Amino acid sequence: xxxxxxxxxxxxxxxxxxxxxxxxxxxxxxxxxxxxxxxxxxxxxxxxxxxxxxxxxxxxxxxxxxxxxxxxxxxxxxxxxxxxxxxxxxxxxxxxxxxxxxxxxxxxxxxxxxxxxxxxxxxxxxxxxxxxxxxxxxxxxxxxxxxxxxxxxxxxxxxxxxxxxxxxxxxxxxxxxxxxxxxxxxxxxxxxxxxxxxxxxxxxxxxxxxxxxxxxxxxxxxxxxxxxxxxxxxxxxxxxxxxxxxxxxxxxxxxxxxxxxxxxxxxxxxxxxxxxxxxxxxxxxxxxxxxxxxxxxxxxxxxxxxxxxxxxxxxxxxxxxxxxxxxxxxxxxxxxxxxxxxxxxxxxxxxxxxxxxxxxxxxxxxxxxxxxxxxxxxxxxxxxxxxxxxxxxxxxxxx
Amino acid sequence: xxxxxxxxxxxxxxxxxxxxxxxxxxxxxxxxxxxxxxxxxxxxxxxxxxxxxxxxxxxxxxxxxxxxxxxxxxxxxxxxxxxxxxxxxxxxxxxxxxxxxxxxxxxxxxxxxxxxxxxxxxxxxxxxxxxxxxxxxxxxxxxxxxxxxxxxxxxxxxxxxxxxxxxxxxxxxxxxxxxxxxxxxxxxx
Numbered sequence: 001x002x003x004x005x006x007x008x009x010x011x012x013x014x015x016x017x018x019x020x021x022x023x024x025x026x027x028x029x030x031x032x033x034x035x036x037x038x039x040x041x042x043x044x045x046x047x048x049x050x051x052x053x054x055x056x057x058x059x060x061x062x063x064x065x066x067x068x069x070x071x072x073x074x075x076x077x078x079x080x081x082x083x084x085x086x087x088x089x090x091x092x093x094x095x096x097x098x099x100x101x102x103x104x105x106x107x108x109x110x111x112x113x114x115x116x117x118x119x120x121x122x123x124x125x126x127x128x129x130x131x132x133x134x135x136x137x138x139x140x141x142x143x144x145x146x147x148x149x150x151x152x153x154x155x156x157x158x159x160x161x162x163x164x165x166x167x168x169x170x171x172x173x174x175x176x177x178x179x180x181x182x183x184x185x186x187x188x189x190x191x192x193x194x195x196x197x198x199x200x201x202x203x204x205x206x207x208x209x210x211x212x213x214x215x216x217x218x219x220x221x222x223x224x225x226x227x228x229x230x231x232x233x234x235x236x237x238x239x240x241x242x243x244x245x246x247x248x249x250x251x252x253x254x255x256x257x258x259x260x261x262x263x264x265x266x267x268x269x270x271x272x273x274x275x276x277x278x279x280x281x282x283x284x285x286x287x288x289x290x291x292x293x294x295x296x297x298x299x300x301x302x303x304x305x306x307x308x309x310x311x312x313x314x315x316x317x318x319x320x321x322x323x324x325x326x327x328x329x330x331x332x333x334x335x336x337x338x339x340x341x342x343x344x345x346x347x348x349x350x351x352x353x354x355x356x357x358x359x360x361x362x363x364x365x366x367x368x369x370x371x372x373x374x375x376x377x378x379x380x381x382x383x384x385x386x387x388x389x390x391x392x393x394x395x396x397x398x399x
Numbered sequence: 400x401x402x403x404x405x406x407x408x409x410x411x412x413x414x415x416x417x418x419x420x421x422x423x424x425x426x427x428x429x430x431x432x433x434x435x436x437x438x439x440x441x442x443x444x445x446x447x448x449x450x451x452x453x454x455x456x457x458x459x460x461x462x463x464x465x466x467x468x469x470x471x472x473x474x475x476x477x478x479x480x481x482x483x484x485x486x487x488x489x490x491x492x493x494x495x496x497x498x499x500x501x502x503x504x505x506x507x508x509x510x511x512x513x514x515x516x517x518x519x520x521x522x523x524x525x526x527x528x529x530x531x532x533x534x535x536x537x538x539x540x541x542x543x544x545x546x547x548x549x550x551x552x553x554x555x556x557x558x559x560x561x562x563x564x565x566x567x568x569x570x571x572x573x574x575x576x577x578x579x580x581x582x583x584x585x586x587x588x
Binding site: 079080081084087088133136137140141144145146147148149150151152155156158159266324325327328331 | 431432433434435436437439451453455456461463470471472473475
């Protein structure tokens with residue numbers, strides 16, 4: 001009996017149910033998608049037609065998750081604009097650099113403290129330095145803070161962080177996925193990736209008038225086919241050059257972002273990103289054995305503490321560089337704490353490279369904690385700053 | 400009285416007819432990108448009001464004003480869906496309701512023009528009487544009525560009538576004289 005469609009339907013239904021639940025509880029949906037994937041899986045029970053082990057469908061769910069990564073990064077590329085980054089100003093660049101540097105160093109620190117090898121440590125740096133654009137934007141909108149002066153700084157820094165994500169994924173794919181064992185091998189594949197990326201962007205810019213002309217079709221069906229074809233072809237072709245397919249997706253997104261049809265593509269791709277992105281988080285959860293999480297609790301807690309401290313510090317630098325008040329600086333730091341989709345993508349690279357499984361468990365716990373307390377810290381940043389001020393005053397008085 | 404009220408509204412919402420704006424019509428608008436959210440517009444009006452409009456990527460519009468007690472905070476005024484916002488824009492822009500003043504604002508008999516305008520807060524004439532200012536000698540135009548802030552009408556105000564901020568003047572004269580009058584009342588000589 002073929003139950004493939006039913007199983008996939010079951011998976012999507014589970015995702016939808018926890019999605020509704022987490023929205024009701026006002027939490028980010030991402031960790032819940034992972035959790036529900038983790039709860040079911042090979043160890044779960046099955047009753048008649050309802051088979052929560054997802055054995056038959058696991059290959060297909062995995063494939064849909066793979067598409068999810070492509071769409072997530074394609075969308076990231078579409079949203080990103082080099083011109084916008086250049087225009088954003090010195091304070092964003094300073095704040096963003098501090099943000100990336102501090103978080104990267106805390107990743108190095110954590111890897112060193114736990115005695116992880118280089119590859120694992122680099123993946124951890126990636127996990128800890130990738131803010132969640134989706135969560136941060138949603139929290140700011142929900143809290144009605146979009147008009148606040150620090151919001152421009154926060155979203156500018158996130159855009160800067162996106163640039164880091166792009167570069168780091170290319171490096172990681174050279175380091176972890178190429179299978180190169182020697183330093184020269186790693187260097188060679190990373191350089192190939194870099195040359196490919198630069199070449200692609202330059203050629204893409206040159207071909208822009210032609211691309212615009214080709215995409216100038218009224219039929220939304222043909223438009224969709226053209227866009228998806230280019231996404232899949234470029235991503236797949238990248239893989240043959242040992243450049244991760246995710247990077248290929250990002251690149252075609254970056255190129256199409258400059259097109260006159262960028263807005264239309266964005267709207268078109270959004271539902272695909274939502275569906276397959278959710279499948280990605282679910283399938284990531286499916287591969288994780290819940291009993292393995294226990295071993296990663298210590299690392300995750302240390303990681304969370306490092307991230308909160310590091311972000312407060314980078315919020316302070318960013319706020320200082322752009323001349324906003326101390327209270328807004330605390331806002332910046334706490335708002336950027338949320339981690340989500342891109343941390344999981346980084347952990348997924350580790351999984352594909354057969355690195356230590358503790359990395360995945362760490363990523364799940366780390367994202368779970370920060371996706372939940374990040375928005376809470378953002379919401380209560382005013383109260384926390386008030387408490388800090390009270391304590392600071394008391395110390396001053398005592399002195 | 401009703402029609403006067405309409406003119407009043409019209410003058411409020413059409414800065415082009417307000418006193419100093421014939422020369423410098425500009426609303427101070429700042430634009431910023433909010434990547435991942437949308438676009439932010441900061442509007443400073445001559446009234447001193449400060450408004451922030453956020454256009455979300457999903458089409459929603461949000462209106463905020465700054466909290467006067469805390470410049471770091473913005474207070475949400477209203478949220479509109481895309482279709483609501485477009486409808487609203489039509490209302491604010493005067494597209495759905497044609498102000499009565501548009502039909503009558505140019506009451507011109509040969510060269511004689513009658514016009515309405517509101518005195519801005521920073522006009523230099525505020526506090527002086529019509530006699531002090533020697534309005535007719537200096538500009539050639541005549542102030543034929545004043546509607547003060549409380550919507551009280553003062554017909555043919557005498558030389559001892561003081562000009563107050565926010566009142567609407569109804570003036571008569573030739574086009575050039577009216578232009579001089581507006582400049583004179585706003586900036587002095």
